[in-house]
Amino acid sequence: MTTESQATAAASGAGATARFRENKHVEGATSQERVNALASRLVKAVNDIVTDEKVTYDEYNAFKSWLISVGETGEWPLFLDVWVEHSVEEVANANRHGSKGTIEGPYYIPDAPVQQSPATLPMREDEPGTPLLFQGEVRNVAGEPLPGALIEIWHADDLGFYSQFAPGLPEWNLRGSITADEQGKFQINTIQPAPYQIPTDGACGALISAAGWHAWRPAHIHLKVSAAEHQLITTQLYFEGDKHIADDIASAVKPELVLAPTGRADGAGREVTYDFILDPRD
Ligand code: DHB
Ligand code: FE
Numbered sequence: 001m002t003t004e005s006q007a008t009a010a011a012s013g014a015g016a017t018a019r020f021r022e023n024k025h026v027e028g029a030t031s032q033e034r035v036n037a038l039a040s041r042l043v044k045a046v047n048d049i050v051t052d053e054k055v056t057y058d059e060y061n062a063f064k065s066w067l068i069s070v071g072e073t074g075e076w077p078l079f080l081d082v083w084v085e086h087s088v089e090e091v092a093n094a095n096r097h098g099s100k101g102t103i104e105g106p107y108y109i110p111d112a113p114v115q116q117s118p119a120t121l122p123m124r125e126d127e128p129g130t131p132l133l134f135q136g137e138v139r140n141v142a143g144e145p146l147p148g149a150l151i152e153i154w155h156a157d158d159l160g161f162y163s164q165f166a167p168g169l170p171e172w173n174l175r176g177s178i179t180a181d182e183q184g185k186f187q188i189n190t191i192q193p194a195p196y197q198i199p200t201d202g203a204c205g206a207l208i209s210a211a212g213w214h215a216w217r218p219a220h221i222h223l224k225v226s227a228a229e230h231q232l233i234t235t236q237l238y239f240e241g242d243k244h245i246a247d248d249i250a251s252a253v254k255p256e257l258v259l260a261p262t263g264r265a266d267g268a269g270r271e272v273t274y275d276f277i278l279d280p281r282d
Pocket of ligand 1 (some may be wrong): 027077078079081082103105106107150198199217250
């Protein structure tokens with residue numbers, strides 16, 4: 001049987017590329033003026049590095065060969081979401097007053113099955129990992145609850161793999177869309193995810209090992225929270241004490257996003273409360 005631990009960079013890269021093409025529509029989004037300004041700065045930045053660092057032909061050819069393999073293995077979404085998305089997110093959300101956002105990453109799938117709170121995420125009968133009750137309230141910036149808010153949640157399993165991007169996992173494993181109750185409150189039963197290692201056997205992995213970096217992201221839960229008349233927030237939550245909180249390869253940790261779960265009174269795993277504050281739509 002094919003199992004998730006046989007996941008390859010090429011397969012998750014190809015999956016992430018296909019999903020990106022399906023879900024994000026970018027045609028016509030950029031004027032000639034902006035393309036000229038941004039592309040000119042990018043080209044100049046690269047040329048400045050070549051001049052300053054006295055880049056050799058061997059280094060130039062290694063770079064060319066690496067770029068070709070990023071494309072061949074479909075790893076552009078992984079590369080960009082790890083090394084670039086965090087600053088795009090900072091710029092996009094600079095004016096928000098509500099909850100902090102952070103990067104979406106390459107593994108979001110829209111339209112996960114909808115359930116009403118209290119809910120248990122779809123998982124295997126013997127899903128490994130510590131059970132986690134994730135609960136809280138969705139409010140506006142004035143502190144008023146937002147009944148029926150939608151909490152889309154997705155995360156890796158106890159081995160660090162995402163359903164639909166690693167083989168052998170049920171389609172919607174550890175993914176769901178949960179509607180908050182009339183008081184804007186939600187309760188979601190899941191398992192605590194494991195730290196995630198970006199695939200090491202592809203082009204991004206080759207760069208990481210050639211540069212002597214590490215490939216880890218701290219364990220995290222991805223979320224998109226939305227309500228009528230409010231701005232959707234895309235965020236992630238992390239866990240206190242995680243080895244990679246301070247050196248996330250994707251630079252996406254913020255202090256406000258670190259959870260400190262406690263043991264449940266009934267001994268059944270851990271629980272944590274986190275409230276989301278949504279900004280009004282402008
Ligand atoms: C990547 C994977 C993630 O799970 C994430 O949250 C961010 C980036 C990646 O492999 O690029
Ligand atoms: Fe992730």
